[in-house]
Amino acid sequence: MQSSSMWGGRFSGKPSSVAEQISESISFDNRLYKVDIQASTEHARMLARQNIITQEDFDAIENGLKMVKKEIESGQMQFSPELEDIHMHIEKRLTEVIGDAGKRLHTGRSRNDQVATDTHLYVREAISAAEEKLLSLLRQILELAQSHKDDIWAGYTHLQIAQPVLLGHYLMSWFWAFYRDLELLRFARRESMRSPLGAAAMGGANYPIDRDYTKTRLGFEAIYENSMDAVANRDYQMSFHFFATRLFIHISRISEDFIFYSTAEAGYIRMSDAVTTGSSIMPQKKNPDIAELLRGKSARVIGNFLSLLVNLKGLPSTYNRDLQEDKVYLFDTVDQVAMGIDGLSEILRNIAFFPDKMIQSLEKGFAQATDIADYLVSAHGVAFREAHELSGRLVRYCEENAKTLGTLSDGEIAELWQGKFTLPREILDLRQSPGRRQGRGSTSPQSLGEQFALAISLIGIKEQKPSGARPVFRPSTL
Numbered sequence: 001m002q003s004s005s006m007w008g009g010r011f012s013g014k015p016s017s018v019a020e021q022i023s024e025s026i027s028f029d030n031r032l033y034k035v036d037i038q039a040s041t042e043h044a045r046m047l048a049r050q051n052i053i054t055q056e057d058f059d060a061i062e063n064g065l066k067m068v069k070k071e072i073e074s075g076q077m078q079f080s081p082e083l084e085d086i087h088m089h090i091e092k093r094l095t096e097v098i099g100d101a102g103k104r105l106h107t108g109r110s111r112n113d114q115v116a117t118d119t120h121l122y123v124r125e126a127i128s129a130a131e132e133k134l135l136s137l138l139r140q141i142l143e144l145a146q147s148h149k150d151d152i153w154a155g156y157t158h159l160q161i162a163q164p165v166l167l168g169h170y171l172m173s174w175f176w177a178f179y180r181d182l183e184l185l186r187f188a189r190r191e192s193m194r195s196p197l198g199a200a201a202m203g204g205a206n207y208p209i210d211r212d213y214t215k216t217r218l219g220f221e222a223i224y225e226n227s228m229d230a231v232a233n234r235d236y237q238m239s240f241h242f243f244a245t246r247l248f249i250h251i252s253r254i255s256e257d258f259i260f261y262s263t264a265e266a267g268y269i270r271m272s273d274a275v276t277t278g279s280s281i282m283p284q285k286k287n288p289d290i291a292e293l294l295r296g297k298s299a300r301v302i303g304n305f306l307s308l309l310v311n312l313k314g315l316p317s318t319y320n321r322d323l324q325e326d327k328v329y330l331f332d333t334v335d336q337v338a339m340g341i342d343g344l345s346e347i348l349r350n351i352a353f354f355p356d357k358m359i360q361s362l363e364k365g366f367a368q369a370t371d372i373a374d375y376l377v378s379a380h381g382v383a384f385r386e387a388h389e390l391s392g393r394l395v396r397y398c399e400e401n402a403k404t405l406g407t408l409s410d411g412e413i414a415e416l417w418q419g420k421f422t423l424p425r426e427i428l429d430l431r432q433s434p435g436r437r438q439g440r441g442s443t444s445p446q447s448l449g450e451q452f453a454l455a456i457s458l459i460g461i462k463e464q465k466p467s468g469a470r471p472v473f474r475p476s477t478l
């Protein structure tokens with residue numbers, strides 16, 4: 001039986017049905033149709049410009065590709081595993097529509113440089129979309145931090161209360177993490193700006209092609225200088241996956257904070273019904289499922305990155321069919337990135353923060369202890385280790401007598417310190433603690449103001465610009 005595939009001349013038999021199943025990628029690479037048509041159009045334009053095909057052939061190809069695109073977008077195109085991938089589907093349909101000119105499109109090109117070109121274009125688009133979303137998330141976090149610049153929050157280490165901080169400072173800690181992800185994304189974009197088109201199967205084309213022309217027409221900044229590298233390279237995808245992985249580690253960790261903060265035991269935040277779900281058996285429950293799912297989805301984003309790394313690690317030079325699998329990991333991660341940023345943004349819009357509850361925990365956690373020790377050092381010249389001991393004495397006394405540091409009387413302090421030092425009440429006032437922190441990057445209001453100014457200059461927004469986003473969720477709407 002004559003094979004219906006594009007390499008029919010050399011083959012007399014058909015692949016077995018399981019081979020066809022393994023071989024096909026149309027079930028997932030159909031989403032490359034737009035970039036495939038874009039790249040084919042520019043390749044054909046270059047062929048005509050170089051007199052490799054006629055202008056009439058190019059006109060027919062250009063119009064034919066437009067028709068094929070319409071057919072795909074209107075759902076008319078039938079995808080069949082027999083035709084393997086999106087490239088074959090488009091070329092076959094083009095030839096059906098315009099006849100012989102369609103058979104000239106693949107001159108001086110291979111699916112190896114074709115799929116590489118398509119994937120570069122696709123990743124570039126995904127990166128632009130992710131950049132826009134990430135910038136709006138950064139703006140949202142900044143605005144939220146500004147609106148909580150005076151509220152007290154607790155800094156935890158080891159999941160134990162550590163020190164009072166400003167809630168704005170806590171929120172800005174995530175701003176900087178996501179800002180670094182933006183920098184990584186921009187690096188990934190630079191890597192996706194090289195054109196592989198013209199590398200053909202791996203050694204270049206036997207025609208006087210103009211790679212710089214297609215590069216410019218397709219909006220690339222440079223070409224791969226080596227055709228073997230061009231068809232083999234998946235570094236730009238690795239960079240995108242690393243960005244996504246790191247982004248999701250951040251999303252997962254902030255989600256974990258919110259899950260903990262929203263427990264009945266902590267009670268520092270509440271997430272509204274928009275991002276929580278109930279239990280089918282326990283009527284009182286409000287579960288932070290969306291935050292948990294974002295934490296859970298980080299696993300598959302990390303997994304996709306790992307899959308690509310493992311796929312690549314033993315491959316010999318240039319194109320190997322294993323590479324077809326790259327798109328499975330890539331497309332899923334592109335989707336998760338969009339959903340992950342949107343999801344976190346939605347959670348942030350639907351959180352009410354309760355700083356008063358945090359202050360109670362800080363009191364219970366003796367969070368003034370460091371400030372007390374530091375006071376003894378700066379006001380009385382006590383050596384820090386000794387001051388640590390003196391402060392610890394107050395904590396132990398409180399613990400044994402079910403008190404908090406804030407409720408110690410001057411008399412109790414005098415007794416515990418054998419009358420050697422007094423302690424001004426403001427040192428025990430948790431709300432004044434952040435204001436005593438010094439040095440850039442600390443949680444003092446001054447440093448926080450500096451962070452806001454820098455953040456504004458980095459993401460290019462004007463101060464206090466009202467966002468287009470929905471208003472911040474308030475407790476009264478619970």
Ligand code: ARG
Pocket residue numbers: 025029085111112115319321323324325
């Ligand atoms: N669908 C293939 C892929 O995604 C296209 C390249 C096929 N090239 C080949 N030499 N069989 O990798």
